[in-house]
Amino acid sequence: MTQNVEPMTADHCCSCFGNSSLQFADMTDISAWHPVSLTPKKQINVSIGSGYPQDWSGDLLALGVFEGDLPSKEGSLSGCLATLDASLDGAIEDIIQTYEFKGKEGSQQAVRVGGKIKNVVLIGLGKVEDAALEAKWGLSLFQTLGAAAAAAAKTTKARTLALALTQLPPVDEGEASGKAANGLLHAIYETSRFKSSETGPKLESAELLFGGKDGAAAVQRAQAFVAGATLTRYLVEAPPNVCTPAHLAQAAEEIAESAPDVYQLKVLEKADCEALKMGLYLGVAEASALPPKFIHLTYTGAGEIKRRVGIVGKGLTFDSGGYNIKAGAGSMIEMMKIDMGGSGAVLGAAKTLALLKPEGIEVHFVIAACENMVAGGGMRPGDILVASNGKTVEINNTDAEGRLTLADALLYVQNQGQLDAVVDIATLTGACMIALGPAIAGLYGSSDAAAEAVH
Incomplete structure (x- = not known):
């Protein structure tokens, strides 16, 4: 059996609902139900701190270690490392011995220690005489230090972080802190704005235990450059x-x-x-x-x-x-x-x-x-x-x-x-x-x- 059906136009269809015309929503415009901001919801507070690593308390202590700071096989820890090790019940010595940590540039090892400092990560910086603010290629040593600290913060889900050095190399201390802040803030970034449930790093604050009198200005400058780079990332990653x-x-x-x-x-x-x-x-x-x-x-x-x-x-x-x-x-x-x-x-x-x-x-x-x-x-x-x-x-x-x-x-x-x-x-x-x-x-x-x- 066949049935003749009168073609229904858009106007005809809408007249059933008392409308004179039919309007279609642009289903490709996701901003209607998924608002898109051009600024981060959360700003990580980066500051220059004072005091010694062993006196700090929080979720994660990241310590930049030069090769020369580590003892030979027969030697024992000295200086900053010895003091910190004593306050952490031998955790530093344990990292060095168990994981054969030698401070090579690019190496790192983290452990959970509990107590007032929940986690410690040692980050290798290589030879102190090779330390420079600018690298011949790629990121500077201090940018990689900040990036490594950010990676450890993600792994440990840290909300608070302190970043310190076992010794100050012969470079401008303020500039070094600015580079470290730059590397940290770039590396902590995650692309999650367009996920159904937006996620992101837990980190809320980072304290640099070096930087000197010029550190605060250097960190502020780094934050300005990171803010610009973040806007660029927001725009380029957007669909x-x-x-x-x-x-x-x-x-x-x-x-x-x-x-x-x-x-x-x-x-x-x-x-x-x-x-x-x-x-x-x-x-x-x-x-x-x-x-x-x-x-x-x-x-x-x-x-x-x-x-x-x-x-x-x-x-x-x-x-x-x-x-x-x-x-x-x-x-x-x-x-x-x-x-x-x-x-x-x-x-x-x-x-x-x-x-x-x-x-x-x-x-x-x-x-x-x-x-x-x-x-x-x-x-x-x-x-x-x-x-x-x-x-x-x-x-x-x-x-x-x-x-x-x-x-x-x-x-x-x-x-x-x-x-x-x-x-x-x-x-x-x-x-x-x-x-x-x-x-x-x-x-x-x-x-x-x-x-x-x-x-």
């Missing part, structure tokens, strides 16, 4: 249905509002960019359902301006490749939320300046934020677009979109007065990762002096 062009503009707005005495924000909408004839940028953005946001955040330090700099970040919040779509194994299309990494770094730097407020400089942070998608109105291979300076550009590959958005952004920033330098930061090509690997960034400069200044 593309959260980190949209509007989300980047929101981040810039929050930075400007946090330091209105030094920041001014201008966000150019599509019509504004059309008026400036940004054909390359708008050509990339055309296929997206999300409107582009051209962000111009200006920092003006107190006092006489002696240096003006432009910093431009690539802001492709998702890159499908366009008609030259990323497809097949190795295309990494599922990772293309990271194509706004340059803009994330730019906003992170802006966040750090908002906290440090250096004098005598003017910085123009510029981001041409948009998506590179596929649609009937989008740019095609073979199209010719016109840049804001009138130069024509033929599109041979729609997946080479980053240089198009950056071209109009760089032209824009060059018109912001007489700049001493312009730096652009971009995930421009996967060829860089193939050539240099995942841990090294490519650096190009108009001169050796400019490249060295950035380095």
Whole structure:
């Protein structure tokens, strides 16, 4: 048996409920039921303490140990280690003997001891004569010390931490404490904002038992840099249905509002960019359902301006490749939320300046934020677009979109007065990762002096 059913339109359907039209919720917008903040819920209190390790009480004591502080096979502990060992009923001697701990750089060993100090971790720092604030490659010795302490804090679920050295090497003590704080705060970070049940480290406070009179200022500076890096991490790790062009503009707005005495924000909408004839940028953005946001955040330090700099970040919040779509194994299309990494770094730097407020400089942070998608109105291979300076550009590959958005952004920033330098930061090509690997960034400069200044 067949039955004729009258087709039901959206208006017809809604009329059953007294509505004149049907509206669908955007189910890809998770912010409606999963609010996303740009600032951490919890701030770890890092401070410079005084006193000796044996006098401290709390969850975890992390002790940086140089090779020369340890006795030979026939010798016994002396100095700081002997005093601490006596207060912990031989726990230090037990770690050294049981685990054959020798203080080699990169080594560490933790044990639970109970009492007023619940856990102790010994962190090897190598030879004291090799200790330096800057490493020839990678993190400094003191950053790795802080990172190792953070790892132990996660393992032991410590809420309170003290970090000490068995001796002070011949380096600036304040700078050393700042490096250690930097390593600690970077390493304690965990990505958990988008989990159903947000988790994170238990650590609430960290006390550095070294640093001297300059330690507090060095730690404060480290916290400013970590705050900027954390914002960058928040933006880059966010899924593309959260980190949209509007989300980047929101981040810039929050930075400007946090330091209105030094920041001014201008966000150019599509019509504004059309008026400036940004054909390359708008050509990339055309296929997206999300409107582009051209962000111009200006920092003006107190006092006489002696240096003006432009910093431009690539802001492709998702890159499908366009008609030259990323497809097949190795295309990494599922990772293309990271194509706004340059803009994330730019906003992170802006966040750090908002906290440090250096004098005598003017910085123009510029981001041409948009998506590179596929649609009937989008740019095609073979199209010719016109840049804001009138130069024509033929599109041979729609997946080479980053240089198009950056071209109009760089032209824009060059018109912001007489700049001493312009730096652009971009995930421009996967060829860089193939050539240099995942841990090294490519650096190009108009001169050796400019490249060295950035380095």
